[in-house]
Amino acid sequence: MLESDFKSVNKDIKVLLKDAQALFNSAASLTGEKADEMRARGMKMVDAAMAMTHDAQVSVVATGKQMAVSTDTYVKEHPWSTIGVAATVGMLVGLLCCRKS
Structure with missing residues (x-):
């Protein structure tokens, strides 16, 4: 569920x-009040994107x-099983690294 939320936000x-970029590109060729309006809309879009990234962060x-x-909490409640798992993973990584091709 969390991963799909991040994909949606992204x-x-x-x-x-992209919409803000398109607005800024079209506003670059305009002058006057219309250009100011398009720049303001683009800035609102950028601000919305920044707010979304802040919320995601x-x-x-x-x-x-x-x-x-x-x-x-788990490690404190189950120290020996944690040590066993860490040792097993370390041994497997060591075996994979040292095996001959």
């Missing part, structure tokens, strides 16, 4: 930025902190 940000940080706390 897609929305890309669309907003806050969500990622919160999720990361929550995962760190749950991992820390």
Whole structure:
């Protein structure tokens, strides 16, 4: 669920930025009040994209902190099984690195 939310936010940000870029490109050829209006719309789109990225960043940080706390709790509650898993993974990585081709 979380990954699909990030993909959706990423897609929305890309669309907003492409639209803003198109507005800025068309505003570059205009002058006067119309150009100012298009620049303002483009800036609103960029601001919306920035707000979306900030919200996504806050969500990622919160999720990361929550995962760190749950991992820390698990390791403290099950130290020997954690050591066993870490040793097994280390041994497998060592075997894969040292095997002859």
